[in-house]
Amino acid sequence: MxxxxxxxxxxxxxxxxxxxxxxxxxxxxxxxxxxxxxxxxxxxxxxxxxxxxxxxxxxxxxxxxxxxxxxxxxxxxxxxxxxxxxxxxxxxxxxxxxxxxxxxxxxxxxxxxxxxxxxxxxxxxxxxxxxxxxxxxxxxxxxxxxxxxxxxxxxxxxxxxxxxxxxxxxxxxxxxxxxxxxxxxxxxxxxxxxxxxxxxxxxxxxxxxASLVHHGCARNEFYEFKASAEDLGDLGCMMENLGCKGTQARADCNTRAWNGSGSCLTGGYPCIACTAPGFEEPGHAFAVTPKISGIPIGLPTDMPKAWFVALASLSKAATPRRLKENAARPIPAVLPRDRRKRER
Known part of the structure; x- marks a missing residue:
């Protein structure tokens, strides 16, 4: 012009x-x-x-x-x-x-x-x-x-x-x-x-x-300890079993709420990376994570496979009981607790 x-x-x-x-x-x-x-x-x-x-x-x-x-x-x-x-x-x-x-x-x-x-x-x-x-x-x-x-x-x-x-x-x-x-x-x-x-x-x-969908995800504590959901509706991280690509997808869905309240992940469905070209043909069902020797194919952006395997093993070994028991449930069975409050 x-x-x-x-x-x-x-x-x-x-x-x-x-x-x-x-x-x-x-x-x-x-x-x-x-x-x-x-x-x-x-x-x-x-x-x-x-x-x-x-x-x-x-x-x-x-x-x-x-x-x-x-x-x-x-x-x-x-x-x-x-x-x-x-x-x-x-x-x-x-x-x-x-x-x-x-x-x-x-x-x-x-x-x-x-x-x-x-x-x-x-x-x-x-x-x-x-x-x-x-x-x-x-x-x-x-x-x-x-x-x-x-x-x-x-x-x-x-x-x-x-x-x-x-x-x-x-x-x-x-x-x-x-x-x-x-x-x-x-x-x-x-x-x-x-x-x-x-x-x-x-x-x-x-x-x-400039953000990943993973940023701000309400399930990040489960992700950090690799406490995974097994079925849609479970509380745990959906990357390991349910196809979530939030650690790879570029968008601010979890920090800029949809309709003022949520995102696909807060609604209980995995991120399918819909902002990326080719998302419509992932080569597998959207809610399934393909694996080779038990390792998810779609690893977090920029993370070498060896690092992920090592960190995942350490994380799972350190997973708190609360996260282990809640991950594969639709509602929490074990709640966070302040240790300073003595049991009666």
């Missing part, structure tokens, strides 16, 4: 268009639950005008198509273009599985047209970023992301794509995203502070991927 364009852009609200493609709409459902501030207040604070969103806008039919066509041609300036859901290329590369209503043309043409003219392009959710769940099961619909197909660079827009503002596609990956991840990104863009250094190796915002 030139200096003149930047000055003109500052005189008006930032214009945002949001399209949904191959997906379930779960990221929009999550976003609508944004709290502190709510979504409408956040948009106002960022001075964002929603030109069109399938759930928030009144315009439908010809009126909506006119807005989108103007954006795709460059006639209507778009500052932030958000795509939710994967790009559908099937069957046989034609894009015919997903036709833009009322046009007879593949949806991917509209997506690409708007992306090529937008100042910032944001992939909302792992489907838009990498293909996500829509790619699973053999990918019969030929789904892909905006700039990646799984872990392979390229996607719809190509490996070297840069939006008019100079940044690559900003991948707010997650299935679904935490609404706060989107609001943080929106505020950075609106404030003019979003830069390449604010994105990780998959172009995900560091505002949420």
């Amino acid at each position: 030139s200096a003149g364009e930047h000055e003109r852009a500052q005189d008006r609200p930032l214009r945002l268009i949001w399209l949904q493609s191959g997906g379930c709409g779960g990221c929009t459902m999550s976003l609508l639950g944004q709290q502190g501030p709510d979504l409408v207040a956040a948009l106002r604070a960022a001075r964002v005008e929603v030109l069109w969103h399938p759930s928030l806008s009144e315009a439908t039919g010809a009126e909506a198509r006119a807005i989108l066509n103007a954006a795709a041609s460059g006639e209507e300036p778009v500052d932030i273009f958000c795509l939710e859901g994967s790009v559908i290329h099937g069957p046989n590369g034609t894009g015919g599985f997903h036709i833009m209503a009322g046009t007879g043309r593949p949806m991917r043409e509209m997506i690409e047209g708007i992306a090529r003219h937008a100042t910032h392009v944001v992939a909302v959710g792992s489907c838009a970023a990498f293909g996500g769940i829509t790619m699973g099961g053999g990918n019969a619909v030929e789904a892909g992301g905006l700039a990646y197909d799984g872990t392979v660079p390229g996607g719809l827009l190509g490996e070297g794509f840069r939006a008019r503002g100079g940044l690559p596609v900003i991948n707010i990956a997650g299935c679904p995203i935490h609404p706060g991840w989107f609001v943080d990104t929106l505020m950075q863009i609106a404030g003019g502070t979003m830069a390449g250094a604010d994105l990780d190796e998959w172009e995900r915002p560091l505002a949420y991927t």
